[in-house]
Amino acid sequence: MVxxxxxxxxxxxxxxxxxxxxxxxxxxxGLRCSANSADVRPFWGRAxxxxxxxxxxxxxxxxxxxFVFLRVIGYPVNIFHVTLPTHWHRVxxxxxxxxxxxxxxxxxxxRINEALLHLASAYEFDPRNYTAGILLAKHLQAxxxxxxxEVFQAVMRNNPEQRHLTAQDxxxxxxxxxxxERVAWLAREEILAGAPSPAVWVRALAFARRRLDPPQxxxxxxxxxxxxxxxxxxVLATERLLREGRTAEARALVTRDWPExxxxxxxxxxxxxxxxxxxxxxxxxxxxxxPTVNDAEAVLTARLNALAAAGKTRLLQQEFTQALAPALxxxxxxxxxxxxxxxxxxPDRELFGRLLEKISREGLPFNDATAGIWFSLFCAxxxxxxxxxxxxxxxxxxxxxxxxxxxxxxxxxFFRGETSEKRITPFLPTxxxxxxxxxxxxxxxxxxxxxxPRANP
Numbered sequence: 001m002v003x004x005x006x007x008x009x010x011x012x013x014x015x016x017x018x019x020x021x022x023x024x025x026x027x028x029x030g031l032r033c034s035a036n037s038a039d040v041r042p043f044w045g046r047a048x049x050x051x052x053x054x055x056x057x058x059x060x061x062x063x064x065x066x067f068v069f070l071r072v073i074g075y076p077v078n079i080f081h082v083t084l085p086t087h088w089h090r091v092x093x094x095x096x097x098x099x100x101x102x103x104x105x106x107x108x109x110x111r112i113n114e115a116l117l118h119l120a121s122a123y124e125f126d127p128r129n130y131t132a133g134i135l136l137a138k139h140l141q142a143x144x145x146x147x148x149x150e151v152f153q154a155v156m157r158n159n160p161e162q163r164h165l166t167a168q169d170x171x172x173x174x175x176x177x178x179x180x181e182r183v184a185w186l187a188r189e190e191i192l193a194g195a196p197s198p199a200v201w202v203r204a205l206a207f208a209r210r211r212l213d214p215p216q217x218x219x220x221x222x223x224x225x226x227x228x229x230x231x232x233x234x235v236l237a238t239e240r241l242l243r244e245g246r247t248a249e250a251r252a253l254v255t256r257d258w259p260e261x262x263x264x265x266x267x268x269x270x271x272x273x274x275x276x277x278x279x280x281x282x283x284x285x286x287x288x289x290x291p292t293v294n295d296a297e298a299v300l301t302a303r304l305n306a307l308a309a310a311g312k313t314r315l316l317q318q319e320f321t322q323a324l325a326p327a328l329x330x331x332x333x334x335x336x337x338x339x340x341x342x343x344x345x346x347p348d349r350e351l352f353g354r355l356l357e358k359i360s361r362e363g364l365p366f367n368d369a370t371a372g373i374w375f376s377l378f379c380a381x382x383x384x385x386x387x388x389x390x391x392x393x394x395x396x397x398x399x400x401x402x403x404x405x406x407x408x409x410x411x412x413x414f415f416r417g418e419t420s421e422k423r424i425t426p427f428l429p430t431x432x433x434x435x436x437x438x439x440x441x442x443x444x445x446x447x448x449x450x451x452x453p454r455a456n457p
Contacts, residue, residue, distance in 0.1 A: 379431070
């Protein structure tokens with residue numbers, strides 16, 4: 001009861017030190033230590049409890065204030081998101097979801113610019129938000145293609161489990177913009193990665209490379225050997241011969257049997273190439289050599305193409321009529337896009353009239369599931385020169401979307417020949433088209449530059 005306490009000597013209120021040291025007591029002479037010097041010991045537990053409790057109280061107070069603030073703004077967070085460190089990442093995810101919902105509401109109400117701002121915020125808050133990233137990339141592809149490509153690539157990197165699905169969306173965007181160099185690169189990467197439906201990527205690679213410069217002796221774009229590539233070697237070899245202008249060698253190759261290549265694609269590809277070479281009978285024979293082919297859309301595409309190339313008008317009309325015979329259903333409606341693609345490549349106003357009459361008679365509505373069909377009909381009407389129906393389909397699409405869709409008027413003017421543009425690629429990103437119809441539109445309105453044939457050595 002004699003020794004003063006140096007630890008609290010300079011405190012503004014020294015008595016408060018008793019909270020961490022119960023040995024300190026109040027005496028007439030002031031604060032004194034109640035223990036002998038040998039018995040003095042630290043009370044770290046008390047100190048830790050006080051400091052820890054104070055820090056926890058401040059933390060919880062701040063977390064509660066943040067929770068209230070976020071809830072007032074409208075973020076659907078719960079108290080655990082802001083109080084538990086293991087749940088902090090959920091705050092950014094919730095904020096991303098909040099802006100994604102706001103973007104969807106704005107899109108529904110036609111406030112496109114506002115919707116894009118919300119969508120960009122949703123993606124910035126959570127780059128792993130797959131839905132936000134994909135929507136942003138798709139909506140930027142027409143106005144900001146470079147930014148769209150950046151987002152697509154980031155979405156593939158941040159969501160590896162969705163890589164192949166993202167690649168398909170990116171491919172459609174690149175194809176619509178006519179960016180064939182990037183299409184070839186993406187197709188090559190997907191083939192090497194063993195993507196599902198490799199035939200789609202092989203065709204995409206072939207389509208893109210035909211629009212690029214001829215190959216060099218040592219082409220770095222050539223695919224290395226591997227299990228994912230080997231089934232498609234005959235196709236790749238044929239394409240190289242065609243790009244080099246060695247048509248005789250290419251024809252000899254496509255008339256052989258390719259046991260390593262899947263039958264459906266072998267028959268389709270050989271038939272299409274032979275028809276391009278002007279040998280329509282061989283094109284039809286290529287389909288007949290593979291009786292196991294059951295891809296109705298591929299067979300119809302190849303048969304119509306071969307008959308049109310041969311000038312077999314009566315047989316072509318019969319094939320077209322037969323394809324129109326079944327009632328529209330989820331199983332048969334896919335053939336409609338094939339008929340539209342054919343009419344874009346080989347315009348026939350009478351056949352288009354039959355197709356449109358059937359669609360109208362069966363009352364095909366405009367909705368998310370059928371939008372691609374109506375846009376295909378729109379392009380087919382423009383290709384065959386049916387201006388009255390082209391205009392009426394434009395009105396139907398605008399009515400179905402509930403939007404003025406001003407870009408559609410520009411595409412309509414393109415088909416009527418009222419624009420200075422000679423290629424459709426500036427307009428194509430605004431249209432919702434199936435892949436086969438996109439190929440057909442590019443074949444007709446953005447064909448590759450012709451190359452002179454190269455003499456065989």
